[in-house]
Amino acid sequence: MIGHHTIWDIYNCTSIKIKFVEPIKEILNQIVTEIHLTKVSESYKQFEPFGATGFILLEESHISIHTWPEHNFVAIDVFSCRAFDIDKINSLLNSYFETDEIKTKVIKRGLINQLK
Amino acid sequence: MIGHHTIWDIYNCTSIKIKFVEPIKEILNQIVTEIHLTKVSESYKQFEPFGATGFILLEESHISIHTWPEHNFVAIDVFSCRAFDIDKINSLLNSYFETDEIKTKVIKRGLINQLK
Numbered sequence: 001m002i003g004h005h006t007i008w009d010i011y012n013c014t015s016i017k018i019k020f021v022e023p024i025k026e027i028l029n030q031i032v033t034e035i036h037l038t039k040v041s042e043s044y045k046q047f048e049p050f051g052a053t054g055f056i057l058l059e060e061s062h063i064s065i066h067t068w069p070e071h072n073f074v075a076i077d078v079f080s081c082r083a084f085d086i087d088k089i090n091s092l093l094n095s096y097f098e099t100d101e102i103k104t105k106v107i108k109r110g111l112i113n114q115l116k
Numbered sequence: 117m118i119g120h121h122t123i124w125d126i127y128n129c130t131s132i133k134i135k136f137v138e139p140i141k142e143i144l145n146q147i148v149t150e151i152h153l154t155k156v157s158e159s160y161k162q163f164e165p166f167g168a169t170g171f172i173l174l175e176e177s178h179i180s181i182h183t184w185p186e187h188n189f190v191a192i193d194v195f196s197c198r199a200f201d202i203d204k205i206n207s208l209l210n211s212y213f214e215t216d217e218i219k220t221k222v223i224k225r226g227l228i229n230q231l232k
Binding site for chain 2: 002003005007009011040041043044045053054055057058059061062064066068071073075077079081105107109110111112
């Protein structure tokens with residue numbers, strides 16, 4: 001497998017954490033630190049009246065976040081060329097967004113010399 | 117469903133198209149134009165001696181690309197808050213990377229009021 005891609009669909013999020021850019025910037029950077037990734041650049045967008053989107057380009061690939069405060073919903077992706085600790089990120093997200101309604105899916109990207 | 121997320125794992129790519137930033141920037145921007153998305157910002161990284169990664173932050177969410185020229189492999193994601201024409205992107209990628217070995221997967225993000 002070439003790429004390690006995990007997605008998190010997070011429901012029942014504390015709304016104040018997902019309305020604005022600042023807290024989503026904070027959680028993305030916490031993930032980078034927690035699983036020892038290397039940041040290349042980052043970009044964010046604030047929507048009006050609320051809602052935010054963000055992206056960190058990594059040496060290892062990327063992290064993205066998109067929030068829908070009107071649904072208390074957040075979607076996060078971590079894509080890396082090397083394996084990372086998914087449980088660490090689960091704990092971080094669980095605690096940060098104050099919800100345990102998190103659906104995680106692991107996606108194997110690039111099956112070379114294996115059954116595709 | 118809140119987010120429309122489709123991933124493409126593209127094998128046997130023409131190596132010259134995936135070694136450097138310029139052609140990957142071109143294909144990401146072609147996708148944006150083709151399915152009428154709205155670009156907020158974009159960021160790219162050239163790896164040495166080859167390999168590239170890129171990201172376009174959209175009003176609608178994001179597009180990402182990561183290339184592994186040593187495996188003739190490319191991973192592309194399109195994530196949008198509104199539905200888009202997957203077949204159009206399939207044709208574009210098929211023609212641009214000169215391969216028909218493309219594995220496409222549709223991922224439904226955020227199942228509100230549905231069985232999660």
